[in-house]
Amino acid sequence: MSxxxxxxxxxxxxxxxxxxxxxxxxxxTRERLLKCTADLLxxxxxxxxxxxxxxxxxxxxxATFYQYFSDVEAAIxxxxxxxxxxxxxxxxxxxxxxxxxxxxxxxxGELVNGFLELWEEHRSLLRVVDxxxxxxxxxxxxxxxxxxxxxxxxxxxxxxxxxxxHPSDLDPTAQAATIVSLLAHVASHRYGFEFWGIRTDHIRRxxxxxxxxxxxxxxxxxx
Amino acid sequence: MSxxxxxxxxxxxxxxxxxxxxxxxxxxTRERLLKCTADLLxxxxxxxxxxxxxxxxxxxxxATFYQYFSDVEAAIxxxxxxxxxxxxxxxxxxxxxxxxxxxxxxxxGELVNGFLELWEEHRSLLRVVDxxxxxxxxxxxxxxxxxxxxxxxxxxxxxxxxxxxHPSDLDPTAQAATIVSLLAHVASHRYGFEFWGIRTDHIRRxxxxxxxxxxxxxxxxxx
DNA sequence: TGGCAAACTGACGGTGTGTCACAAACCTAT
DNA sequence: ATAGGTTTGTGACACACCGTCAGTTTGCCA
Numbered sequence: 451m452s453x454x455x456x457x458x459x460x461x462x463x464x465x466x467x468x469x470x471x472x473x474x475x476x477x478x479t480r481e482r483l484l485k486c487t488a489d490l491l492x493x494x495x496x497x498x499x500x501x502x503x504x505x506x507x508x509x510x511x512x513a514t515f516y517q518y519f520s521d522v523e524a525a526i527x528x529x530x531x532x533x534x535x536x537x538x539x540x541x542x543x544x545x546x547x548x549x550x551x552x553x554x555x556x557x558x559g560e561l562v563n564g565f566l567e568l569w570e571e572h573r574s575l576l577r578v579v580d581x582x583x584x585x586x587x588x589x590x591x592x593x594x595x596x597x598x599x600x601x602x603x604x605x606x607x608x609x610x611x612x613x614x615x616h617p618s619d620l621d622p623t624a625q626a627a628t629i630v631s632l633l634a635h636v637a638s639h640r641y642g643f644e645f646w647g648i649r650t651d652h653i654r655r656x657x658x659x660x661x662x663x664x665x666x667x668x669x670x671x672x673x
Numbered sequence: 674m675s676x677x678x679x680x681x682x683x684x685x686x687x688x689x690x691x692x693x694x695x696x697x698x699x700x701x702t703r704e705r706l707l708k709c710t711a712d713l714l715x716x717x718x719x720x721x722x723x724x725x726x727x728x729x730x731x732x733x734x735x736a737t738f739y740q741y742f743s744d745v746e747a748a749i750x751x752x753x754x755x756x757x758x759x760x761x762x763x764x765x766x767x768x769x770x771x772x773x774x775x776x777x778x779x780x781x782g783e784l785v786n787g788f789l790e791l792w793e794e795h796r797s798l799l800r801v802v803d804x805x806x807x808x809x810x811x812x813x814x815x816x817x818x819x820x821x822x823x824x825x826x827x828x829x830x831x832x833x834x835x836x837x838x839h840p841s842d843l844d845p846t847a848q849a850a851t852i853v854s855l856l857a858h859v860a861s862h863r864y865g866f867e868f869w870g871i872r873t874d875h876i877r878r879x880x881x882x883x884x885x886x887x888x889x890x891x892x893x894x895x896x
Numbered sequence: 897t898g899g900c901a902a903a904c905t906g907a908c909g910g911t912g913t914g915t916c917a918c919a920a921a922c923c924t925a926t
Numbered sequence: 927a928t929a930g931g932t933t934t935g936t937g938a939c940a941c942a943c944c945g946t947c948a949g950t951t952t953g954c955c956a
Contacts, residue, residue: 473933475922495808497720502912511936516914573807581804584796584861585718595869620882624875627866628859628883635858636851638807643850646818652847656887659843660851664883696902698953725943734905739945 480518482508487525491574496581523582530579530593533572537597540564544604549612552671558662562633562654569637576638598634602626608665616667629664632657703741705731710748714797719804746805753802753816756795760820763787767827772835775894781885785856785877792860799861821857825849831888839890852887855880 472480486507490499499522505512519525543564547557569576582590605626613622636643636657643653662670695703709730713722722745728735742748766787770780792799805813828849836845859866859880866876885893 473922476934479934495810496804500912501914512913513915513936513938514934517934521914577804577807581719581800583865584800587718591865591868594865599869620879621872621875624866624871624879627871628855628876628879631858631862632851632855632883635854639854642806642814642817643847645814646822648847648850649844652844653851656843656847656851660883660887663886664879696953698903702903723943724945733903735944736905736946737903740903744945 476518479508479510479514483510483515483518484525484528487522488529488575491526491529491578496578526575526578527589527593529575530590533575534593534597536568536572537600540568541600541604544601544608549608549666554666555658555662555670558665559654559658562636562658562661565633565637566640566650566654569634569640573638580638598630601633602630605629605665612666612668618667625664629661632660702731702733702737706733706738706741707748707752710745711752711798714749714752714801719801749798749801750812750816752798753813756798757816757820759791759795760823763791764823764827767824767831772831772889777889778881778885778893781888782877782881785859785881785884788856788860789863789873789877792857792863796861803861821853824856825853828852828888835889835891841890848887852884855883 483504486504487499490503490507494500494503501512501515501522504522504525505515508515515525519528540561543557543561547560548554549557579590579594583594602623603626606622609622609625636653640650640653644650659670662668706727709727710722713726713730717723717726724735724738724745727745727748728738731738738748742751763784766780766784770783771777772780802813802817806817825846826849829845832845832848859876863873863876867873882893885891
């Protein structure tokens with residue numbers, strides 16, 4: 451799979467070719483290659499995603515691809531980095547919304563929806579990020595963390611707020627991480643549920659209630 | 674990646690070579706190949722797992738591999754099928770244990786441990802099962818469902834038991850699926866948590882409490 | 897020991913990878 | 927417009943893996 455075992459894991463950020471200053475045309479093809487990588491990732495299984503096809507789609511030769519990325523993974527890494535920022539919006543939602551009473555329950559619902567939408571938007575990318583993370587790839591693990599940690603930390607702070615009124619021996623960070631796990635997994639397996647006859651809407655309500663309860667430590671209003 | 678695009682997704686169960694009756698030597702090498710596939714899956718990333726290496730490990734030629742499996746995925750599929758049965762033990766635990774009061778809380782803890790152990794045992798395999806499932810591969814999706822559905826259904830029944838005393842408008846199946854999502858995700862990202870300073874033990878307690886509450890609809894005892 | 901099915905493999909055409917050295921396209925200053 | 931320099935693209939290559947098939951080896955037992 452990798453003819454030159456050594457030279458594979460090259461470091462490369464948004465590098466321009468060898469080390470030259472990037473021009474206009476260059477950025478265009480780079481963008482085209484990224485777009486094609488993303489598109490093909492939707493249609494092709496990760497294992498079968500190939501440089502040749504990406505190049506063909508972008509209307510260039512495979513050699514050109516290697517001028518911008520060291521391998522397919524590197525291109526996916528770029529896409530993932532671009533996506534990771536989107537976690538910020540969720541964190542902001544958590545921090546600025548009201549978590550008390552009925553309004554709090556609505557906030558929980560919005561957060562669940564936020565997760566479902568984020569995963570809907572970046573489904574195929576998140577698949578690979580998850581796999582690579584589980585395989586121990588630190589670069590992807592960092593991205594995943596960057597994405598989810600913002601949410602986890604925001605949730606932890608909310609949990610701590612309620613802790614004063616409602617003491618508990620649980621670790622707030624662990625509770626927040628638990629919730630984030632739930633949200634991430636449900637969001638990514640949404641279609642799996644539907645396939646087996648479990649309506650997304652039912653899941654949404656169930657998760658919302660669990661979320662509210664775990665964060666606030668109280669029974670949801672009107673349950 | 675696949676020279677003959679057509680002939681790839683061949684059907685093959687525990688088939689013996691072409692159509693011949695399986696002998697003793699045959700089963701042995703088949704087993705050896707499976708073992709090597711499993712071992713290499715631990716060390717190699719899924720994307721880089723290759724027939725050549727599997728064959729080398731098993732001390733045979735690559736051609737031999739193709740006498741038993743149509744491709745690497747098929748071998749992994751076999752391993753996954755063998756593992757899927759292990760969900761039964763968890764379902765039994767759920768069905769036969771007591772879910773009331775303090776004993777119920779202990780049951781919840783045991784279930785969480787059961788998940789952690791199952792994932793510990795089959796980490797690399799479950800990674801691939803998850804990816805393939807999310808990529809829409811029905812064969813893997815079936816395996817994953819077979820594994821998790823037993824648990825989900827058992828939990829749903831328990832949820833319904835409590836429902837009579839504690840009415841709710843939530844769909845019991847959705848609640849069970851929610852819980853199973855939580856358990857599966859936490860089990861698979863266990864090391865990720867530890868890496869970021871969240872002790873598995875804290876997660877375990879947090880999940881146990883959420884599990885107990887969702888199943889019974891009551892505050893855990895001694896909280 | 898001969899015969900026969902089961903098990904294995906060498907060799908091959910096809911496709912993908914990753915690296916060059918070189919060619920083409922694009923400035924920009926004269 | 928055009929020469930000279932830089933950026934960008936590519937053909938060709940050496941290597942690795944895939945998946946097939948014809949033909950060989952192995953093991954069994956009559």
